[in-house]
Amino acid sequence: MQMEMKDNFVCVECGRKAKSIFKRYENGITKLSRCVYCGHLVDEYTELDGVLVFLNLLLHKIQAFRHLIYNRTFTNHKKWLFLYMLTDIYSKWCFISKWRCKEKEQSEMEKWNDFMTNYFLMLTIVTLCEYITQTIVALCLIKSIAVKNGYHNLSMEKIVQVLIISQYGRLFNMAVAIWSSDDYLFFMLAQCLIFTTSVQSFRVLLSRSSMLVSMVTSVISLATSFLVAMVAQYHFISL
Numbered sequence: 001m002q003m004e005m006k007d008n009f010v011c012v013e014c015g016r017k018a019k020s021i022f023k024r025y026e027n028g029i030t031k032l033s034r035c036v037y038c039g040h041l042v043d044e045y046t047e048l049d050g051v052l053v054f055l056n057l058l059l060h061k062i063q064a065f066r067h068l069i070y071n072r073t074f075t076n077h078k079k080w081l082f083l084y085m086l087t088d089i090y091s092k093w094c095f096i097s098k099w100r101c102k103e104k105e106q107s108e109m110e111k112w113n114d115f116m117t118n119y120f121l122m123l124t125i126v127t128l129c130e131y132i133t134q135t136i137v138a139l140c141l142i143k144s145i146a147v148k149n150g151y152h153n154l155s156m157e158k159i160v161q162v163l164i165i166s167q168y169g170r171l172f173n174m175a176v177a178i179w180s181s182d183d184y185l186f187f188m189l190a191q192c193l194i195f196t197t198s199v200q201s202f203r204v205l206l207s208r209s210s211m212l213v214s215m216v217t218s219v220i221s222l223a224t225s226f227l228v229a230m231v232a233q234y235h236f237i238s239l
């Protein structure tokens, strides 16, 4: 994850604003700053390797989400979106392919040709519909909650950034499609991961709201986009 440091920070422990992450002493030594409110280090994740930060995200540590959302500048929006789309298109195709195999036997080459000629464009459109719906619903909900709670300067860019971070669980759809496409348990576990990371991200963004608000926002945005994707997929397949 390639990211740069920025200049307005948040303490990852208590979530309040901090002036800086590092403090430079007169003798030239630089150390991590302590939060003036809670006394903890403002952001110890700054010194951690990207893999360790990702593991902390997997463990759903709210400090790791605050670190990514507030103390780093996310610079790879397009790359992450592209990766999510490829993952979703491929996993959707695996489920369609399994369904079609019941109708007729196909060799691997026939499946690949079938995918490229009949389904790639259709699944791309379906996935785009899903993403656009989820973004619009989440933007409207988060913006209205933020305004109600006094966050008038919450930018659209920040909300989109949080949405991208919150969807990293989609990458596990690829692993499920490759290794366990017959097992709906792993598919459901991947969907649960997407939901829980979404809740954690919204909790950080809507820190003045309750966890229930983050859960309801996640459920509505994910369920709406899932329904749109299902309807679009059914429409294209039945053409």
Ligand SMILES: [Zn+2]
Pocket: 011, 012, 013, 014, 015, 016, 035, 036, 037, 038, 039, 040
């Ligand atoms: Zn603090």
